[in-house]
Amino acid sequence: MWLIRLYVRVLGQLGSDLKLGAVLALANIGLAIAAFAEPILFGRIIDRLTGGGAGPAGPVTFTSLLPLLAAWVGFGLFTIGAGVLVALHADRLSHRRRLVTMATYFEHVLELPLAFHTSTHSGRVLKVMLEGSNGMAWLWLGFFRDHFSALVSLGVLLPLTLLLNWRLGLLLVVLVLVFTVLTALVLRKTETLQGRVETYHSRLAEQASDALGNVPVIQSFTRVKQETGELRSTISQLLAAQTPVLSWWALASIATRASATLTVTSIFLLGTWLNLNGKATIGDVVMFMSIATMLIGRLEQVVGFVNQLFMQGPKIREFYEILDTSPTVHDRPGAQNIDRFAGAVEFQNVSFSYDGKRTAIADVSFSAEAGQTVALVGATGSGKSTTLGLLHRAFDPQSGAIRIDGIDIRDVCLASLRRNIGVVFQEPMLFARSIRENLQVGRPDATEAEMREALDRAQASEFILRQAEGLDSVIGERGRSLSGGERQRLSIARALLKNPPILILDEATSALDAATERKLQVALEEVMKGRTTFVIAHRLATIRNADRILVFEASRIVESGTFEELVAKNGRFAELARAQFMVGAGGEPPLAEPAGPALPAASLA
Ligand code: ADP
Numbered sequence: 001m002w003l004i005r006l007y008v009r010v011l012g013q014l015g016s017d018l019k020l021g022a023v024l025a026l027a028n029i030g031l032a033i034a035a036f037a038e039p040i041l042f043g044r045i046i047d048r049l050t051g052g053g054a055g056p057a058g059p060v061t062f063t064s065l066l067p068l069l070a071a072w073v074g075f076g077l078f079t080i081g082a083g084v085l086v087a088l089h090a091d092r093l094s095h096r097r098r099l100v101t102m103a104t105y106f107e108h109v110l111e112l113p114l115a116f117h118t119s120t121h122s123g124r125v126l127k128v129m130l131e132g133s134n135g136m137a138w139l140w141l142g143f144f145r146d147h148f149s150a151l152v153s154l155g156v157l158l159p160l161t162l163l164l165n166w167r168l169g170l171l172l173v174v175l176v177l178v179f180t181v182l183t184a185l186v187l188r189k190t191e192t193l194q195g196r197v198e199t200y201h202s203r204l205a206e207q208a209s210d211a212l213g214n215v216p217v218i219q220s221f222t223r224v225k226q227e228t229g230e231l232r233s234t235i236s237q238l239l240a241a242q243t244p245v246l247s248w249w250a251l252a253s254i255a256t257r258a259s260a261t262l263t264v265t266s267i268f269l270l271g272t273w274l275n276l277n278g279k280a281t282i283g284d285v286v287m288f289m290s291i292a293t294m295l296i297g298r299l300e301q302v303v304g305f306v307n308q309l310f311m312q313g314p315k316i317r318e319f320y321e322i323l324d325t326s327p328t329v330h331d332r333p334g335a336q337n338i339d340r341f342a343g344a345v346e347f348q349n350v351s352f353s354y355d356g357k358r359t360a361i362a363d364v365s366f367s368a369e370a371g372q373t374v375a376l377v378g379a380t381g382s383g384k385s386t387t388l389g390l391l392h393r394a395f396d397p398q399s400g401a402i403r404i405d406g407i408d409i410r411d412v413c414l415a416s417l418r419r420n421i422g423v424v425f426q427e428p429m430l431f432a433r434s435i436r437e438n439l440q441v442g443r444p445d446a447t448e449a450e451m452r453e454a455l456d457r458a459q460a461s462e463f464i465l466r467q468a469e470g471l472d473s474v475i476g477e478r479g480r481s482l483s484g485g486e487r488q489r490l491s492i493a494r495a496l497l498k499n500p501p502i503l504i505l506d507e508a509t510s511a512l513d514a515a516t517e518r519k520l521q522v523a524l525e526e527v528m529k530g531r532t533t534f535v536i537a538h539r540l541a542t543i544r545n546a547d548r549i550l551v552f553e554a555s556r557i558v559e560s561g562t563f564e565e566l567v568a569k570n571g572r573f574a575e576l577a578r579a580q581f582m583v584g585a586g587g588e589p590p591l592a593e594p595a596g597p598a599l600p601a602a603s604l605a
Pocket residue numbers: 114115118354355359360378379380381382383384385386387
């Protein structure tokens with residue numbers, strides 16, 4: 001049964017709290033024994049008072065009852081003490097572990113490759129984190145508060161009732177069997193349905209967070225009704241799957257309740273008959289009545305536990321599914337820590353596919369000396385971003401090798417590799433924190449002066465001065481309170497603060513207007529000095545001065561060389577240049593068909 005395996009794993013997850021867990025489990029065993037001892041002692045005392053059963057001969061005096069009474073009081077006191085211990089620590093333990101588990105999951109998810117994050121919605125990732133850890137907390141709490149002692153009572157102590165009076169004991173055993181069969185039946189009936197319910201829960205989280213991330217689109221395209229309608233439709237599908245499950249469990253609880261009542265009645269009837277025939281004392285009857293009541297309570301707890309495990313199971317399974325996804329990019333044993341690379345980069349026959357079917361880049365080879373600037377051009381989707389993603393190991397290539405300063409990047413520890421490479425992404429990707437905190441992502445110990453200098457160089461000072469609280473202004477989710485160009489300049493400043501020997505600019509200036517871009521261009525050129533820089537850009541000015549241009553087409557490099565060489569060749573690059581670069585550079589329309597064989601370089605400026 002996967003539920004049992006899951007449960008064992010959840011219990012094993014206690015980690016550093018395992019010792020406390022063991023103490024609580026022992027206390028639970030004690031509580032189960034005490035709960036069992038009380039009715040037995042009670043029955044014995046009644047027998048002594050009514051003169052039935054076997055006891056020391058002679059008149060019943062208070063002194064002769066004292067050992068029994070003392071034992072009874074002793075168990076009572078123990079129940080109180082252990083109860084306090086369990087109540088106090090079970091709650092703390094489960095809350096603590098819930099948060100620890102959540103943090104473990106969070107760290108794990110952040111380390112998962114981008115491929116995981118492209119295919120799994122962040123809304124679902126978040127839902128699984130919250131609900132999975134919550135579900136586990138319930139199981140820990142239930143286990144240490146009630147479930148374990150209930151299981152002990154049933155599993156170990158129930159057979160003992162057979163020794164006390166086998167006829168009455170047998171009735172209790174039958175009761176337990178009926179409960180077990182009923183529960184198993186309901187489990188079988190509802191298992192797949194509950195799995196489906198969880199899929200709908202996940203879809204709900206995805207839909208909601210997807211919509212919340214796109215509120216401007218929803219409002220401007222007047223889609224509020226449609227989006228709400230779609231959410232409601234998922235809700236009704238969820239309910240349609242959940243309702244039969246609930247009905248089955250309601251049926252189970254009614255049936256267990258009925259069989260419990262029947263059992264108590266039968267014990268009383270059978271007990272009376274046995275007593276009249278001299279086969280049971282009054283104490284026996286009283287004792288079995290209270291044992292039966294207690295066991296029924298326990299049985300209901302166990303059924304409740306199975307129900308809870310069943311409801312939380314799919315959530316926890318999803319949690320573990322994500323937790324078990326291993327990061328495909330990780331440190332090799334013995335990976336080196338490189339403090340600072342010089343920055344010579346070499347790609348050798350690198351091929352990569354995101355899904356194992358469609359190639360994203362094929363057989364890409366090139367090299368760049370330290371300090372050089374390499375421009376990557378080509379139509380969108382031709383593999384430029386993917387190529388540079390491989391350089392900072394956003395993913396690893398399926399074949400080929402990438403070396404920096406002659407060292408295969410898979411032999412370098414990931415943290416030091418990424419410390420050496422600064423990336424300005426196409427989307428600025430800012431945090432909903434203050435400007436200062438966003439800059440500190442680049443360098444945690446950056447001083448105010450360094451931040452201001454980086455902002456200056458990224459042409460970002462002027463709009464930050466306009467912010468009411470300057471560096472401490474909070475810029476909204478994904479930096480939404482800034483304009484596209486402002487966001488991009490801030491993300492450039494962030495990369496500058498990192499001051500890496502290798503810099504990747506993936507369409508970093510594409511969100512800027514021509515005037516700002518020209519200003520920024522000067523800054524960027526200065527920034528590129530002394531670092532190996534890879535630029536993906538569609539604008540001529542950026543590409544002109546590159547030491548080398550790589551022309552991508554359909555996942556491959558089809559041409560490479562300097563600007564002059566490529567223009568002289570009048571091949572793919574010249575064609576691209578005519579179609580693309582003129583637009584952004586000066587605002588003129590693209591050139592018409594070229595008059596001569598070569599594109600006159602001057603006309604491009
Ligand atoms: P470029 O940067 O040149 O526009 P990309 O390197 O982003 O192109 O994309 C190359 C190919 O890989 C495209 O066909 C694109 O659809 C695909 N691709 C890009 N990113 C992903 C991803 N995260 N998952 C799956 N396919 C992707």
